[in-house]
Amino acid sequence: MSNPYQSPVGKLKTLLLSGDARFWTLLALATRSARDFEELFLLSSLRKKAHARKLNPPKSGKEKIRLAILGGYSLYPLHELVEHLCEVENFPVELWQGDYDNYISEIMDDASGLYEFAPQVVFMLPAERRCVYTGKLTDARVLQQTEAQGVVDGLLDLARRVNEKTRAEVILTNFMLPARHDLGTYRSRTLGSDWSFRKWVNLELGLAAPAYLHVCDWEFLASRVGGLAARDERAWFESKQPCSSALLVELAREAAQLIGSFKRAPKKVLVLDLDNTLWGGVVADDGLEGIELGDTSPRGEAFKAFQKYIVSLKQRGVLLAVCSKNDFAKAAEPFEKHPDMVLRMEDIVCFKANWEPKSENIRAMAPELNLGLDSFVFVDDNPAEIDIVRQFVPEVTTILLGPDPSDYVAQLADCRLFEPKSITGEDAERTGQYRSDAERKALEATVTDMDSYLESLQMEAVISEFTPVDVPRLSQLINKSNQFNLTTRRRSEAEVIAVMNDSNFVGYSVRLKDRFGDHGLIGIVIGEKAGDTMRVDTWLMSCRVLKRQVEEETLNELVRLAQARGVRRIEGAYLPTAKNEMVRDFYGRMGFTLTAESETKREFELRLESYQPVPTKIKIIRRAYEPS
Amino acid sequence: MNQAEVIAQLQSIFDTIFLEPVVLTPTISAKDVPEWDSLTHISLMVSVEKSFGVRFRVGEVENAKNIGEFADLIIKRKQEP
Numbered sequence: 085m086s087n088p089y090q091s092p093v094g095k096l097k098t099l100l101l102s103g104d105a106r107f108w109t110l111l112a113l114a115t116r117s118a119r120d121f122e123e124l125f126l127l128s129s130l131r132k133k134a135h136a137r138k139l140n141p142p143k144s145g146k147e148k149i150r151l152a153i154l155g156g157y158s159l160y161p162l163h164e165l166v167e168h169l170c171e172v173e174n175f176p177v178e179l180w181q182g183d184y185d186n187y188i189s190e191i192m193d194d195a196s197g198l199y200e201f202a203p204q205v206v207f208m209l210p211a212e213r214r215c216v217y218t219g220k221l222t223d224a225r226v227l228q229q230t231e232a233q234g235v236v237d238g239l240l241d242l243a244r245r246v247n248e249k250t251r252a253e254v255i256l257t258n259f260m261l262p263a264r265h266d267l268g269t270y271r272s273r274t275l276g277s278d279w280s281f282r283k284w285v286n287l288e289l290g291l292a293a294p295a296y297l298h299v300c301d302w303e304f305l306a307s308r309v310g311g312l313a314a315r316d317e318r319a320w321f322e323s324k325q326p327c328s329s330a331l332l333v334e335l336a337r338e339a340a341q342l343i344g345s346f347k348r349a350p351k352k353v354l355v356l357d358l359d360n361t362l363w364g365g366v367v368a369d370d371g372l373e374g375i376e377l378g379d380t381s382p383r384g385e386a387f388k389a390f391q392k393y394i395v396s397l398k399q400r401g402v403l404l405a406v407c408s409k410n411d412f413a414k415a416a417e418p419f420e421k422h423p424d425m426v427l428r429m430e431d432i433v434c435f436k437a438n439w440e441p442k443s444e445n446i447r448a449m450a451p452e453l454n455l456g457l458d459s460f461v462f463v464d465d466n467p468a469e470i471d472i473v474r475q476f477v478p479e480v481t482t483i484l485l486g487p488d489p490s491d492y493v494a495q496l497a498d499c500r501l502f503e504p505k506s507i508t509g510e511d512a513e514r515t516g517q518y519r520s521d522a523e524r525k526a527l528e529a530t531v532t533d534m535d536s537y538l539e540s541l542q543m544e545a546v547i548s549e550f551t552p553v554d555v556p557r558l559s560q561l562i563n564k565s566n567q568f569n570l571t572t573r574r575r576s577e578a579e580v581i582a583v584m585n586d587s588n589f590v591g592y593s594v595r596l597k598d599r600f601g602d603h604g605l606i607g608i609v610i611g612e613k614a615g616d617t618m619r620v621d622t623w624l625m626s627c628r629v630l631k632r633q634v635e636e637e638t639l640n641e642l643v644r645l646a647q648a649r650g651v652r653r654i655e656g657a658y659l660p661t662a663k664n665e666m667v668r669d670f671y672g673r674m675g676f677t678l679t680a681e682s683e684t685k686r687e688f689e690l691r692l693e694s695y696q697p698v699p700t701k702i703k704i705i706r707r708a709y710e711p712s
Numbered sequence: 713m714n715q716a717e718v719i720a721q722l723q724s725i726f727d728t729i730f731l732e733p734v735v736l737t738p739t740i741s742a743k744d745v746p747e748w749d750s751l752t753h754i755s756l757m758v759s760v761e762k763s764f765g766v767r768f769r770v771g772e773v774e775n776a777k778n779i780g781e782f783a784d785l786i787i788k789r790k791q792e793p
Contacts, residue, residue, distance in 0.1 A: 125755040161751050318770045
């Protein structure tokens, strides 16, 4: 047997047989580093044996995600790997498996076991043998294209149908490409070849996918594994396996990654070391001219390429920070003066160069940026610095850069921490927002009277009912907002759409801008009407706009919408979490009365007959459910 | 490699994969080992092929009735150039 997995497996077996709960921590670590199918599979069977022996994971009892897997292949053992990966990463799934190649009727038949199961996530693997052109290679291109479009439409229809009936998020695999020389160069001269036909279908499928449909890119995964290594014809003939066991592992990892991402926010801040991370050498020793950066040496080129990649992360909304053991002036000099620096001071929202431990510097960044430490990622080439951050701020994710700067980009590009679910225009402008926050704070310091400060901001708000175009941004904020969030109820895009289409709910968002910039969408409220009562299901706000009277305007609007629907009282609840202490007394401050209190919930009510709208310094440009 | 040597090497693979110890003999088969279900079987075959550096032909593994026949099949495939 190959050696790498001998050791963790032996240790796991010992822990398992002695009923030691550290089994689960080691199992998660071993699972993350497992690459081979048999290794992962073995870990999964140990997990099942732990369950059989009643050695349960520490957080067991957690509600399971209901996951249906169906498709044109044997889904066994794929389902086993997906179940394992989800469970060790702390989002256990309850599985329903379709029968071999029965997915179309399972979706079309309203009385099928699929619908009885009521899945929250559906993972569908359509059969590649149905993604072929049925005519001749020499047919007119328009005929071939029509048939390819038909395949795309058929898949989109299936996904729509299953989503309409269950509101589930749908994960749909696209198609692997052939890896044999068959047809030679003619392969790409016709849409009728499997090669071109599937490429066209994959492309159109990705571009046309609605918000609830997540394409699991099998073509991409196969190309990572390698075309020939991706397939295993014997496994197809013997047991209807969709691909080689090596690719099966990648497919399971991708599915688990997608399932996990539905309710998990991407990271927001990338904290960068300087010496030997952004440039080669030590600027304090080597001087501005001595550091390796730029097109004059291969190493310098590699560091410059890394900086370019980091800028591309910033453009998709990642905030950049610096944390370096250095004199501030020396550390800042390359950013200001080096001609080959791609990163400049204005790209960095928080610059810490001093002699304090990096763990303390990063801890201090969180309140300055109003973000939780769990949204930080720290990158350094020095294992000692990585270790100190891991030990003292374990909430921060760390990346230890390898010895070769030409691998730096690949390390970040494969880290899977900064993947946008859907890129919203507001992400790209975020650095601007955080920087103008700093300018705003400077103004705050000069204006003594709060009222005149708020007035000087020239704030304007647009309040809007939920709209289809806002859905990605709404779901993003609902899933990542922790601090100013009364109930911390998470909702996927499909669930936001469900609220939007249910007339018992009111759902609206608040956008704010002021003379320093546009904050974008910063507040969300969802209320559910029952008789003469409106229950506040969700109330959250971005902490960047705290105490700007957005709270008051949000309540004014809620009362207005409630009264228009014949509501006499509003009920609000505070559900405490580790992060939302700041809104514990929010309803009290807003004039609500406390009606019940327990460890897990504080309930409030507001009677509307005596409510007077609170005057503010915000100009309301538009209100919800009204023609603009 | 003779049958006994192959079975000895198989034993170490089985020791890794199975939690309850199994003592392999030429006459033992899947139905004698409670943990040896069809899922475990897939994993076993992947490990055996890697460990011995062989590749079985389509359908031939299921024709082996017990560990002895399976060991003979491994020997046969190992003798191929």
